[in-house]
Amino acid sequence: xxxxxxxxxxxxxxxxxxxxxxxxxxxxxxxxxxxxxxxxxxxxxxxxxxxxxxxxxxxxxxxxxxxxxxxxxxxxxxxxxxxxxxxxxxxxxxxxxxxxxxxxxxxxxxxxxxxxxxxxxxxxxxxxxxxxxxxxxxxxxxxxxxxxxxxxxxxxxxxxxxxxxxxxxxxxxxxxxxxxxxxxxxxxxxxxxxxxxxxxxxxxxxxxxxxxxxxxxxxxxxxxxxxxxxxxxxxxxxxxxxxxxxxxxxxxxxxxxxxxxxxxxxxxxxxxxxxxxxxxxxxxxxxxxxxxxxxxxxxxxxxxxxxxxxxxxxxxxxxxxxxxxxxxxxxxxxxxxxxxxxxxxxxxxxxxxxxxxxxxxxxxxxxxxxxxxxxxxxxxxxxxxxxxxxxxxxxxxxxxxxxxxxxxxxxxxxxxxxxxxxxxxxxxxxxxx
Amino acid sequence: xxxxxxxxxxxxxxxxxxxxxxxxxxxxxxxxxxxxxxxxxxxxxxxxxxxxxxxxxxxxxxxxxxxxxxxxxxxxxxxxxxxxxxxxxxxxxxxxxxxxxxxxxxxxxxxxxxxxxxxxxxxxxxxxxxxxxxxxxxxxxxxxxxxxxxxxxxxxxxxxxxxxxxxxxxxxxxxxxxxxxxxxxxxxxxxxxxxxxxxxxxxxxxxxxxxxxxxxxxxxxxxxxxxxxxxxxxxxxxxxxxxxxxxxxxxxxxxxxxxxxxxxxxxxxxxxxxxxxxxxxxxxxxxxxxxxxxxxxxxxxxxxxxxxxxxxxxxxxxxxxxxxxxxxxxxxxxxxxxxxxxxxxxxxxxxxxxxxxxxxxxxxxxxxxxxxxxxxxxxxxxxxxxxxxxxxxxxxxxxxxxxxxxxxxxxxxxxxxxxxxxxxxxxxxxxxxxxxxxxxxxxxxxxxxxxxxxxxxxxxxxxxxxxxxxxxxxxxxxxxxxxxxxxxxxxxxxxxxxxxx
Numbered sequence: 001x002x003x004x005x006x007x008x009x010x011x012x013x014x015x016x017x018x019x020x021x022x023x024x025x026x027x028x029x030x031x032x033x034x035x036x037x038x039x040x041x042x043x044x045x046x047x048x049x050x051x052x053x054x055x056x057x058x059x060x061x062x063x064x065x066x067x068x069x070x071x072x073x074x075x076x077x078x079x080x081x082x083x084x085x086x087x088x089x090x091x092x093x094x095x096x097x098x099x100x101x102x103x104x105x106x107x108x109x110x111x112x113x114x115x116x117x118x119x120x121x122x123x124x125x126x127x128x129x130x131x132x133x134x135x136x137x138x139x140x141x142x143x144x145x146x147x148x149x150x151x152x153x154x155x156x157x158x159x160x161x162x163x164x165x166x167x168x169x170x171x172x173x174x175x176x177x178x179x180x181x182x183x184x185x186x187x188x189x190x191x192x193x194x195x196x197x198x199x200x201x202x203x204x205x206x207x208x209x210x211x212x213x214x215x216x217x218x219x220x221x222x223x224x225x226x227x228x229x230x231x232x233x234x235x236x237x238x239x240x241x242x243x244x245x246x247x248x249x250x251x252x253x254x255x256x257x258x259x260x261x262x263x264x265x266x267x268x269x270x271x272x273x274x275x276x277x278x279x280x281x282x283x284x285x286x287x288x289x290x291x292x293x294x295x296x297x298x299x300x301x302x303x304x305x306x307x308x309x310x311x312x313x314x315x316x317x318x319x320x321x322x323x324x325x326x327x328x329x330x331x332x333x334x335x336x337x338x339x340x341x342x343x344x345x346x347x348x349x350x351x352x353x354x355x356x357x358x359x360x361x362x363x364x365x366x367x368x369x370x371x372x373x374x375x376x377x378x379x380x381x382x383x384x385x386x387x388x389x390x391x392x393x394x395x396x397x398x399x400x401x402x403x404x405x406x407x408x409x410x411x412x413x414x415x416x417x418x419x420x421x422x423x424x425x426x427x428x429x430x431x432x433x
Numbered sequence: 434x435x436x437x438x439x440x441x442x443x444x445x446x447x448x449x450x451x452x453x454x455x456x457x458x459x460x461x462x463x464x465x466x467x468x469x470x471x472x473x474x475x476x477x478x479x480x481x482x483x484x485x486x487x488x489x490x491x492x493x494x495x496x497x498x499x500x501x502x503x504x505x506x507x508x509x510x511x512x513x514x515x516x517x518x519x520x521x522x523x524x525x526x527x528x529x530x531x532x533x534x535x536x537x538x539x540x541x542x543x544x545x546x547x548x549x550x551x552x553x554x555x556x557x558x559x560x561x562x563x564x565x566x567x568x569x570x571x572x573x574x575x576x577x578x579x580x581x582x583x584x585x586x587x588x589x590x591x592x593x594x595x596x597x598x599x600x601x602x603x604x605x606x607x608x609x610x611x612x613x614x615x616x617x618x619x620x621x622x623x624x625x626x627x628x629x630x631x632x633x634x635x636x637x638x639x640x641x642x643x644x645x646x647x648x649x650x651x652x653x654x655x656x657x658x659x660x661x662x663x664x665x666x667x668x669x670x671x672x673x674x675x676x677x678x679x680x681x682x683x684x685x686x687x688x689x690x691x692x693x694x695x696x697x698x699x700x701x702x703x704x705x706x707x708x709x710x711x712x713x714x715x716x717x718x719x720x721x722x723x724x725x726x727x728x729x730x731x732x733x734x735x736x737x738x739x740x741x742x743x744x745x746x747x748x749x750x751x752x753x754x755x756x757x758x759x760x761x762x763x764x765x766x767x768x769x770x771x772x773x774x775x776x777x778x779x780x781x782x783x784x785x786x787x788x789x790x791x792x793x794x795x796x797x798x799x800x801x802x803x804x805x806x807x808x809x810x811x812x813x814x815x816x817x818x819x820x821x822x823x824x825x826x827x828x829x830x831x832x833x834x835x836x837x838x839x840x841x842x843x844x845x846x847x848x849x850x851x852x853x854x855x856x857x858x859x860x861x862x863x864x865x866x867x868x869x870x871x872x873x874x875x876x877x878x879x880x881x882x883x884x885x886x887x888x889x890x891x892x893x894x895x896x897x898x899x900x901x902x903x904x905x906x907x908x909x910x911x912x913x914x915x916x917x918x919x920x921x922x923x924x925x926x927x928x929x930x931x932x933x934x
Contacts, residue, residue: 165899258524264538310787312802336865337858347805347809351787376650377809379650402870405870408868427896
């Protein structure tokens with residue numbers, strides 16, 4: 001399995017340079033927010049290990065909300081975020097990025113504090129890279145190359161299937177399968193189609209994965225007596241917090257919603273970028289840390305095969321603690337319009353969102369950490385939209401493809417390489433083409 | 434699965450609600466819709482004060498005539514409402530159906546459907562007057578309502594005459610079969626996990642503002658504080674005694690003129706089936722999801738709450754679309770999904786499904802749980818047809834006139850984004866609905882690429898696994914205009930009337 005990595009470079013924008021930076025970012029796009037893959041500054045399309053990437057300006061919309069806890073609100077400086085998901089490791093990608101577009105990157109990052117012509121940009125980026133607390137990948141190990149190859153395969157099979165059926169009828173699925181296999185063999189031999197075999201998982205990777213898998217249950221098991229003892233105190237404390245935590249849910253300004261809309265729905269997939277404050281105090285910080293650890297663990301070992309609980313529309317998602325765990329960034333890439341996305345949240349995984357986001361300042365009130373909260377549709381949508389930020393530049397390596405499309409293309413390939421058992425399964429496979 | 438706190442189920446006040454919300458006025462076969470602007474606010478207020486607007490009260494027999502009135506955001510301002518009275522309305526209503534490019538993108542109002550090509554835009558009007566009468570009675574009713582007093586107050590922008598249609602839409606199909614049943618008595622509180630299976634019942638707050646909705650919360654409604662003059666005629670806001678509820682018992686009304694190319698539709702079917710009338714009808718039925726007489730293509734019956742026996746079906750027995758194509762019109766407009774996919778067995782089943790582990794037992798992996806739960810996305814439809822009638826047999830003839838005919842689509846909902854726009858976006862216009870790709874609604878689709886993906890195909894799933902593809906489909910329905918309106922409760926009408934004077 002190909003290992004995958006993330007990068008997230010975050011740096012404060014230099015005083016008075018924000019407007020200039022915004023128009024620079026605008027120049028990288030074809031439509032509001034939608035990156036030109038061949039743009040002069042960072043030509044994303046040239047990096048065949050890059051799945052998704054984005055530049056956006058981090059404005060803290062809700063920094064004053066902390067006042068409700070009697071704390072003096074502190075404004076955050078405006079920051080520039082550059083993040084993405086890659087096959088292979090981050091260092092290799094950043095190095096390659098420097099090889100191909102050092103000038104463009106310099107032009108962008110020179111708007112950040114402390115960057116000038118003399119800066120060693122690679123080192124600077126590494127220094128400003130922030131590790132995530134939790135990361136979700138729709139299908140772990142599926143490379144950009146694989147996505148493209150399988151999409152080409154599916155399109156070719158779609159046409160060839162029509163030819164086969166025209167010539168031979170559809171009575172014998174086994175014969176159709178055989179002919180399609182022959183066809184692909186020919187196309188591969190002549191170099192039209194490519195199907196790179198997946199990278200082998202090394203013994204070392206397997207071992208590391210296995211240790212990672214059992215470590216959490218093992219530790220939990222070992223400390224379970226302590227956890228059991230602490231549980232009543234934890235629940236009482238939690239309920240006290242939940243009863244007293246204020247909800248801060250003003251209606252998002254109409255102009256803001258309209259502005260966010262400008263960036264949406266230029267592709268079947270959309271980016272979501274948001275920042276929010278963590279409720280003050282060690283108790284909430286502890287829950288947030290544990291919840292994100294759990295999300296990360298389950299994303300690595302339980303989900304990551306097309307489903308994040310019941311949600312199948314998320315390509316990549318990431319949660320990052322910032323500013324000494326005072327803030328959390330949440331970024332995702334999801335299929336469909338934002339209303340469909342929020343619909344999934346509210347109706348399918350309200351409990352999961354509560355677990356993580358209820359530690360955010362102003363969140364709709366929860367009960368026992370998983371009930372309530374996002375189940376309150378209107379309140380939850382306000383919470384989310386108030387924290388959402390426009391994504392000025394967003395790139396996706398496979399426009400027009402949803403997570404479902406990619407899964408289907410993989411299923412088509414799988415059925416080609418290994419014939420499904422029996423006529424019924426074979427018919428199912430054909431119906432995907 | 435703990436209990437969600439209940440909001441009190443207030444009685445629905447039919448005498449404060451416009452009749453159209455509860456009744457389709459089916460017996461009043463004649464109708465005309467009139468868009469106008471306010472010429473003289475004082476005169477407009479005076480007319481509205483005494484206008485014989487029909488309420489939803491139960492009468493001994495249906496009335497002979499009905500009048501309903503709805504307002505655009507600009508209309509409320511034209512009647513003299515201040516911004517602090519209107520700012521609580523939903524953003525899409527304030528902005529208008531064509532108010533933002535992103536909204537047009539979402540609704541599929543691009544290409545031939547783009548607002549630049551519309552004949553009219555509701556946002557330019559103020560008031561929508563809806564007249565209904567029994568056969569032969571409309572002429573007199575029109576004269577009575579559009580009195581000299583009315584003409585002194587308003588300028589007419591556009592009139593939409595309609596045609597009595599006995600429930601048959603212009604393409605020739607029986608229409609209006611699937612309507613949600615509103616639980617006016619509030620007897621079925623929607624507990625969060627109580628609707629695993631599809632039900633045809635919806636809470637009143639899905640249609641009217643200020644009442645309990647499917648999330649067991651009050652549907653959002655504009656509430657007025659003491660700074661708004663004349664607010665005393667309005668009902669008190671239920672949870673905030675110092676506020677008054679302008680939206681209570683009112684509803685958002687979506688109005689779209691959908692021109693239907695009847696000859697184009699039947700000629701396509703005719704050509705695609707080589708002139709065989711039986712196959713022609715069968716192909717059209719596959720696109721609609723029903724035979725022309727309304728018979729569903731799905732025959733297995735389920736007992737569905739609040740649904741008439743003849744309409745008791747879901748698509749659970751047809752997950753691969755062999756009986757009714759996955760992209761058929763009625764399957765998109767009302768996918769009949771519950772909160773959880775497939776039947777659940779007990780708490781363990783529920784837990785596994787919630788965690789996303791039930792997928793492996795699917796009959797058809799990959800088409801699992803892709804469509805949102807239907808109950809949050811229902812619309813109460815109140816449309817009428819316009820233009821001359823043309824049978825399929827006549828429509829395929831070469832000399833068939835492509836007369837201007839179609840549907841004046843009207844629907845009511847309490848949340849424009851979650852209901853109308855979601856259905857239009859995620860289900861009707863989306864080329865990726867239910868795991869499909871490259872096709873939008875075969876009837877309503879605009880055929881231009883949606884989010885960069887082709888939408889002009891249609892596939893009919895077959896038992897042998899080989900889809901029958903129809904690409905490119907011509908456009909059969911074109912949006913000619915539209916607008917978002919507010920259909921106020923009767924007290925709110927008096928509040929608006931007072932502002933004019």
